Amino acid sequence: MTNSWTDIKNTDLVVIMGGNAAEAHPCGFKWVTEAKANRGARLIVVDPRFTRSASVADVYAPIRQGSDIAFLLGVINYCIQNDKVHWDYVKAFTNATYIVKDGFEYKDGLFSGYDETKRDYDKSSWEYVIGEDGYAQVDDTLTNPRCVWNLLKTHVSIYTPEMVERICGTPRDKFLKVAEMISECSSPIKTMTSMYALGWTQHSKGSQNIRSMAMLQLILGNIGVRGGGMNALRGHSNIQGLTDVGLMSNLLPGYLTLPTEKEVDFDSYMSTRAFKPLRPNQMSYWQNYKKFFVSVLKSMWGSAATPENHFAYDWLPKLDVPGYDVLRAFELMNQGKMTGYMCQGFNPLLAAPNRTKLTASLSKLKFLVTMDPLDTETARFWENHGEFNDVDPSQIQTEVIQLPSTCFAEDEGSLTNSGRWLQWHWPGGTPPGEAKTDNWIMAQIHIRLKELYRKEGGVFPDPIVNLDWAYADPAEPSAEELAKELNGKAYATLYDPTDPTKVVVEAGKRVPSFAALRDDGSTSCGCWIYSGCFNENGNNMARRDTSDPDETGAYSKWAFSWPVNRRILYNRASADLNGKAWDPSRKLIEWDGQKWSGYDVPDIAPTAKPSEVGPFIMNPEGVSRLFVRGMMRDGPFPAHYEPFESPVTNLVAPNVRGNPAARVFKGDFEQFAEPASEEFPYAATSYRLTEHFHYWTKHVWVNAVLQPEFFVEISEELASEKGIVKGGWVRVWSKRGSIRAKAVVTKRIKPLMCDGKAVHVVGIPLHWGFTGAAKKGFGPNSLTPFVGDANIETPEYKAFLVNIEPVAGPVA
Amino acid sequence: MFQPVPNPSTRPEPPKFGDQDLIRRSASTVTPPAQRQTEVAKLIDVSKCIGCKACQSACIEWNDTHPEIGINTGVYDNPHDLTPDMFTLMRFSEWENPETNNLEWLIRKDGCMHCEDPGCLKACPAPGAIVQYSNGIVDFVHENCIGCGYCIKGCPFNIPRISKVDHTAYKCTLCSDRLAVGQGPACAKACPTQAIVFGTKEEMKQHAEGRITDLKSRGFANAGLYDPPGVGGTHVMYVLHHADKPEIYADLPNNPRISPIVEAWKGVTKYAGLAVIGIAAATGFMHYLVSGPNRVSEADEEAAEKLTGEERRP
Amino acid sequence: MNMELSRRQFLGAAGAGVAGTALGAFGFGEIEAAHAEAIRAFKLVNTTETRNTCPYCSVACGIIMYSKGDLKKGEKAEITHIEGDTDHPTNRGTLCPKGAALLDFVKAETRLKYPMIRKPGSDKFERIAWNDALDRIVRLMKDDRDANFVQKNNDGVTVNRWTTTGFLAASATTNETAFATYKVVRSAGMLVFDNQARV
Helix, strand or coil, rough: CCHHHHHHHCCEEEEEEEECHHHHHHHHHHHHHHHHHHHHHCCEEEECCHHHHHHHHCCCEECCCCCCCHHHHHHHHHHHHCCCCEEEEHCCCCHHEECCCCCCEEEEEEEECCCCCEEECCHHHHHCEECCCEEEEECCCCCCCCEEHHHHHHCCCCHHHHHHHHHHEEEEEEEHHHHHHHHHHHHHCEEEEEEECCHHCCCHHHHHHHHHHHHHHCCCCCHHHHHHCCCCCCCCHHHHHHCCCCCCCEEEHHEEECEEECCCCCHHHHHCCCCCCCCCCCCHHHHHHHHHHHHHHHHHHHHHHHCCCCCHHHHCEEEECCCCCCHHHHHHHCCCCCCEEEEECHHHHHCCCCCCHHHHHHCCCCCEEEECEEEEHHCCCCCCCCCCCCCCCCCCEEEEEEEEECCCCCCCCCCCCCCCCCEEEEECCCCCCCCCCCCHHHHHHHHHHHHHHHHHHHCHHHHHHHHCCCCCCCCCCCCHHHHHHHHHHHCCCCEECCEEEEEEEECCCCCCCCCCCCCCCCCCCCHHHHCCCCCCCHHHCCCCCCCCHHHHCCCCEECEECCCEEEEECCHEEECCCEEEECCHHHCCCCCCCCCCCCCCCCCCCCHHHHHHHCCCCCCCCCECCHHHHHHHCCCCCCCCCCCCCCCCCCCCCCCCCCCCCCCCCHHHHHHCCEEEEECEEEEEEECCCCCCCCHHCHHHHHHHHHHHHEEEEHHHHHHHHHCCCCCCEEEEEECCCCEEEEEEEECCCCCEEEEEECEEEEEEEEEEECCCCCCCCCHHHHHCCECCCCCCEECCEEEEEEEEEEECCCC | CHHHHHHHCCCCCCCCCCCHHHECCEEEEECCCCCCCCEEEEEEEEECCCCCHHHHHHHHHHHHHCCCCCCCCCEEECCCCCECCCCEEEEEEECCCCCHHHHHHHHEEEEECEEECHHHHHHCCCCEEEEEEECEEECCCCCHHCCCCCHHHCCCCCCCEECCCCCCCCCCCCCHHHCCCCCCHHHHHHHHCCCEEEEEEEHHHEEEEEEEEHHHHHHCCCCEEEECHHHEEEEEEEEEEEECCHCCCCCCCCCCCCHHHHHHHHHCCCCCCHHHHCCHHHHHHHHHHHHCCCCHHHHHHHHHHHHHCCCCCC | CCCCCCCHHHHHCCCCCCCCCCCHCCCCCCCCCCCCCCCCCCCCCCCEEEEECCCCCCCEEEEEEEECCCHHHHCCCCCEEEEEECCCCCCCCCCCCHHHHHHHHCCCCCCCCCEEEEECCCCCCEEEHHHHHHHHHHHHHHHHHHHHHHEECCCCEEEEEEECCCEEECCCCCHHHHHHHHHHHHHHHHHCEEECCCC
């Protein structure tokens, strides 16, 4: 989230699209109801199903899953056509004025530079015209036909209300009502918030779904303001934190990236990362990259990371492919190229797509280790559970070790919520049986592995035996010690670079924030964006002061918000070019002639003059990007692509199947149903229900009572067509698998008319498996395709094809 | 936002109300307290309810009940009805508004309404099995309950349920144990959107006014408060977007009132105790005394039917 | 310690204009009353309170865990009730149907209590001691790493990667556990490393 949960109370309009906040985040949704009750805010829900969020919405518009980009570009087109644009914001704070290279174009659904055999783009034409001075060229008058604004205007012009209706199945009047309500938020004194979740990410073009809304929010001037923003509602309690700390194949902590094998040394690695400003006077914050990078390496290898060995740069593994995400992991397993897999609090047998492939893959491993407080299907993938897990254990040679871990109630530390608040928690219960903390388990693995290398030798033990592990009890590092490492410290006394007599941090002390970090090895910091969380003031994550001056919803003294306790990202953009709030009633920070100050920590240098320095300092442009240059794999603008399995062909690009830049493994393509398939005619989607959390709460008696049994949801029309009765049994199958479920027949799902064709939606909730208290059932992943988003490989769980028929129930 | 009740104290505290605050006691007389406590109420704003069932969850956890894990019958309502282990239940209704053609998913939290004029208490033949405190809580006293089920017949909202384990009647207590230490009910505390709020009845009426104004601004011209006069008003009230049609909310009675038979009977026997209870009811009670187990015979059932009238609605 | 539970924070901090329910106004006077026979004794009396946050979604609601026994005093502690923390700015004491039932997660019958091993081809899990389980895991890891670690790629570039054993990180462990995990996994050279951000 750019903003926080409590900030949502400041909004005028809430758009829930690509998510279902009332069901998946009920207590966060509270702030929507507060905005409605106290500010008269309106709520729009756009979803294939009439959800519990829709039940309290002012306007509900149905949409066919996988067509969000067409809808959103339609809204952008509406805003442009009707002059509903926050012009001052767009001209000053976006790259609308930037001039794009001549080679760039979009035609027949493809951007310039496409290579069909690689399913990838040569992105060299997706770039600004750079002048001789090294700066990007701009046209403040917006008359140059090659400026971003004019390219965008043309790009979205095909998404008329009629086209939106044909692609999305959204009735024209509903679309226009939504577009009109949204467009009113182009006023500087009206703002809208976007609340989305996996309804946008779990598509083969998930990242571009989100970009579309981000672009709309920029055009309306709603980024950086109170009550505005792009608010990703993360699905798990600390998946924000796990990502911040870099637990992904290609990441280092703090969104630094792991080197690829093309970056043969430290200097070649750094050459592509410390972006030079693209405009005069601009601050480009990534110029500090080296300080953060070196400080991470120091936190890993301490005194073994020296200037002489480039801070152990070579000890980092180098990537040969963009990433070893969970999909690639299972692909490699299935190819027999993996030996072992370790799952910490993750149940991939139900969470990753195409379960048949997953079972086959796990069966090819030599060993599998699971660490979890609860029993999981993954740990028991080899066990026969009848139709729910129809395997022959004697044929599976994988050795499985299941380790019991503690749960939240028994451990200590911080979790990072969607609003980037790091909140400390304390243990209150004794763990059951022999359950151990994850810190203990990970420490045991490390120290025992290190011991084996010391004893036996082996291949390249250096990064293992030299890992900085100087904890009071190496067998179980404490949460506080680790938090202090994340915060960072100085090895030597640090002096102010502009005044060498002034001490910034004394040797051995923790740094106050990342601003104190150095690139010469004199500091360490586990995760630069978390720096400040546990500085010499103490554990700021444990703060519990509820004060909130003028009730802005910031709660600046409650816990710690990254970065540097900033509650709203890009908050400089809440003020105009003179530094005055666009909306005086929603003041956030303002320029007093000397400096920035207000309710939040300014997201700009405190003395950066408003007319000189752009607000988006993480971009070398200093402005936000409507045109994203070569930074996304599938295009600098979003474009409508159908899901890989779609009930219709792509209306705007009939020859393009799926997202042309999405990675598809050999063998998986054959397992996709054809577009507009007769064999698999129904558009399926998967989702959570409010009564359950993922695959955990089926273990919880109360939640099993509230929603006991697996079901699918269909419209009354489809039910009558297929002879399916409410509460009866159905079989649902895709090209990859088959499941049996109860049928919920509902008015909340209606057939969508897409270009004259009735598209029936089949809704498939997750939450059931073969362990726990609830009735045994299936997950949607028995059916879903093995393909992910082009940029970050999020599986396409939200749009795929199935067939359905009534069947007899199980034999009692 | 409606000001939440502060976190509970874990130190022992004297209860804030007790037997001296009883204003009614089934099949017996009480000495009315000199001063009535301020009446409390739970307000359920159906228009803010997201049907999440947090109220059900909190109710189970607070009251330490253990409902069965059921099955899916093609709807979201689970369990399928109120039970001795499930005192509150979200009831889901899909209603197509003929005026707007919009689908409205009406989700009503069902449970005891804590009537000012409680039909259950009036129908109850067991002395002291049902009591009413001056703050408005209608509570069941299990030690005194004979499991006859007349309370169900007497209830215009069909709320109490008889346990097959201990053969006594169960329903929402309004979390009397929490109220006794100054807390609100567990469901109200949990409710994520504050669709359930708790306070004095006056406060709740005022709060409802604000909600109704907001709903009218959103096109719900008939938004209103459900505080049915037929039972003397209730200590659980609803804000409805369509207050003119309560029946669309999973058959919420349009004009609930206690069966005329119960009324007539009570008119004569008010607070008079077992001796003057109608013959039929007395038979049931005698049956309990001689047979021991809290079973109700068919004859009792018939008697009860006569006593309380047929089905309560519509 | 900042975890001290204040009971009046929001009442104190809330400015004018907030519709405050004055609990005193319930009519609960100061007169001491005997416990009515129907009214259950308040079950949180004399329990120990510990502040935590809900482990489910990313709203991170504040919760208070009530236990018999106090870990801070070195006692065994059994959690007996969990309820929303009214002082928390986001949830203000409210909880969703999952959060409100957290106690049943902590005490779920399917909580794991002992390390288990399933041998190749077997149809059952068997108990294994922690020490043996951990030794076995690192043996399997080291054998694979030594056999398949790639120090240089075909172009002779130092790559130091290990791609035949992978690690899936959790979605609800703490940041501190995440960092410890990061150090252990990356220092071994593992690239097949992912978390649950996408599902």
